[in-house]
Amino acid sequence: MALFRRQPKPKPPCTPADIPGNPGLVRLEGAAKQALEASRGRLVIGIGLFSLAFIVLAGRLVELTVLRGATEPVVARGVNPELIAKTALMERQPIVDRNGNILATNLKIASLYADPRKVLNPVEAATRLAQALPELPAGEVQAKLASGKSFVWLKRGLTPREQYEVNRLGIPGLYFHNEQRRVYPQGPMAVHVLGYTDIDGKGISGVEQYFDEQLRDPSRTGDPLELSIDIRVQHVVRDEVAKAVEFFNAIGGGGIVLDVYTGEVIAMVSLPDFDPAEPGTASKDSRFNRITLGVYEMGSTMKTLNTAMALDYGTVKLSSGYDATHPIQISRFTIKDDHPKKRWLSVPEIFMYSSNIGSAKMAVDVGPERQREFMQRMGMLNKPAIELPEVGGPLVPRNWKTVETMTISFGHGLSVTPLQLASATAAIVNGGVLHPPTLIKRPPGLPAPGRQVIRRDVSDVMRKLMLLVVEEGTGKKAEVDGYMVGGKTGSSEKVNERGGYNKKANFNTFVAGFPMHNPRYIVQVMIDEPKGNKSTYGFATAGWTAAPAAGRIISRIAPLLGVPPVDESSPALKQAMYVPIPGQPVPNFSNPNVTVTGRTQEKKLASQ
Incomplete structure (x- = not known):
């Protein structure tokens, strides 16, 4: 039985805690507490350091993304501080047409x-860059990158795709600077x-300058800067002038639409033109503004001013006339008619048939001094004021003597800009008020600045004469059903380098107003050196081209501008709108089959 006696559990080894009054116990507890406190302190310090690092990183992130944005790279600020100023300089306000359509704006x-x-x-680096941006010469890029400078431009105005391709190269030392580019939609x-x-x-150039x-x-x-231009009308004018230039194989052309009561330029076109986004590719001719910068002898369109002048001074009436049977020989000049009637012509016929002989004699009766004063009054002797x-x-x-008076009467001897002619013609048809032309939209409801330059009754007569033309x-060929178009043609031979005239180089102009019973707009078209063709029977004058x-x-x-048609x-x-002409029967307007002749007509003419 002793073999199966349960053995007692062995006692665990004795520890200092089991020994009452053992001083080692106190030492052990103190060391453990110190170790715990030390670990806790290290943990707090670690947390503090990590927090500080995160705070620094967060602050840096805020600086880069919020405060600084993306407008100024770090290196750019240290390398080239002028970048900030250049970025501010490139900030520009948009330009819009009279209806709010964007004509020019900035893109980042x-x-x-x-x-x-x-x-x-x-x-x-240069080799890899040239592969990503093939237009960059590798040798030129390499020379820049090896220059040792702190800052060099490599390419301005990258596309998003180009920026991506450069960025993915991962080349140290390359940076992007966000700036702005002017775009013209x-x-x-x-x-x-x-x-x-x-x-x-x-x-x-232009209003940008x-x-x-x-x-x-x-x-x-x-x-935004709000212009008077209506881009819809601008498109129509450019389209039609371009077609005429191409059809007549001309070297250029132009057109302008002017509000006769405000002087606002609704459209202004000069061809050839160019893309303002790529001015470096533009030729000298395409940069030239034929409407405001070119000065030309405007041909028979000046007879509008000449006739208004004689009527305003009272040297003629509609019943007046001149003998246009024979050409005028004065000094070394011979003045003749392109389509001679070889008879006495009344004032309406002189204007309608564009008689140089009749116009010259009409101007002589006014005289050089008064002619010059009238041209000054109409703004033809000074540089026009417009925002360009x-x-x-x-x-x-x-x-300015008799010879000059005669030649100026039919558009030779005085060279002006097409803008001046359009502005003066607007005054002739709008009741006699000359409004300064402007490219800025006038505030609605406010009267436009202007001054009376001819009598209102003279303006009324001139509208009728232009309708007659x-x-x-x-x-x-300018007639448009329902819009009572009135105007005047002008074909002038261009002056050559020797001071004479080139009979094969015409500058053709047609200046029109509509509707003539209550005119609202002037439309003027110029074709520079057109060539006649089969459809015009070889003729290349303004009546066939402009x-x-x-x-x-x-x-x-007309529909775009809200001008309704009328029953003509x-x-x-x-x-x-009737203009009586001596020798021709007067219609009975209530009964077209009946005419009035004899003394009734003479009394009507005498009163005009």
């Missing part, structure tokens, strides 16, 4: 630069009005 773009001191291998549509800016956002300070004024942020830097001054004869004279284009423009823009067959309208 990225530009590539380098700190050559941080580029490890210039040769390799309408392309070349209104380039001679808008102009363009350089790569740093400075206005170089004229209003450069205003467009860069930070206090005007979000305040590209404005030409007129070429005025030094000696389209109905019966040289401007028939007048049809003006008619097509009017038919397309209305007896009341016909009577109101």
Whole structure:
């Protein structure tokens, strides 16, 4: 039985805690507490360090993404502080047309630069860059990257795709700088009005240059420059002038639409033109604004001013006339008619048939001094005031005597801009008030600045005469049903380098107003050196080239501008716009089959 006795459990080894009064117990408890406190302190310090690191990183992130944005890279600020100023300079306000359509605005773009001191291998970097951006010459890039400078531009204005391709190369020392580029959504549509800016956002031409300070004024942020241009009308004018230039194989052309009561330029086109986004590719000719900078002898369109002048001074009446049977020989000049009637012509016939002989004699009766005063009054002797830097001054004869008086009467001897002619014609048809032309939309409801230059009754007569030119004279091809178009043709031979005239180089103009019973707009078309073709029987005068284009423009823009058509067959309208001509029967407007002749007609003419 002793073999199966349960053995007692062995006692665990003795510990200091089992020994009453053992001093080692106190020492052990103190060491454990110290170790625990030390571990806790290290943990607190670690947490503090990690928190501090996170705070620093968070602050840096806020600085980069919120405070600084993406406008100024770190390296750029240290390497080239001028970048900040350049970015501010490139800020420009948008430009819009009279209906709020954007004509010019800014877009953010990225530009590539380098700190050559941080580029490890210039040769390799240049080779890889040239592969990503093929337009960059590898040799030129390599020279920049090996220059040792702190800052070099590599390419301005990258596309998003180009920026991505460069970024994925991962080349040290290359950076992007966010700046702005001026863009023109309408392309070349209104380039001679808008102009363009350089790569740093400075206005170089057009309203971009004229209003450069205003467009860069930070206090005007979000305040667009509102032009008088209607981009819809601009498109129509450009389209029709371009078609005429191509059809007649001309070297250029132009067109302008002007509000006769405000002076606002609704459209202004000069061809050839160019894309303002790529001005470096534009030729000298395409940069030239034929409307405001070119000065030309405007041909027979000046007879509008000549006739208004004689009527305003009272030297003629509608019943007056002159003998146009024979050419005028004066000094070394011979003045003759292109389509001679070889008879006495009344004032309406002189204007309708565009008689040089009759116009010259009419001007002589006014005299050189009064003719010059009238041209000054109509704004033809001074540079026109309009919001463009590209404005030409007129070429005025030094000696203004009888010969000059005669030649100026039919458009030779005085060279002006097409803008001047359009503005003066607007005054002739609007009741006699000359409004300064403007490219800025006038505030609605406020009267436009202007001054009375001819009598209202003279303006009334001139509207009738201009309507007669389209109905019966040289401007028939400008006729548009329902819009009572009136106008005047002008074909002038261009002056050659030797001071003479080139009979094979014409500058053709047709200036029109519509509707003539209550005119609202002037439409003027110029074709530079057109060539006749089979459809015009070889003729290349304004009646065949410029007048049809003006008619097509009017038919397309009248509905856009809210001008309603009228019934031109209305007896009341016909009577109101009728011009009596000596020798011709007077219609009975209530009964077209009956005419009035004899003393009744003579009394009517004498009262005009």
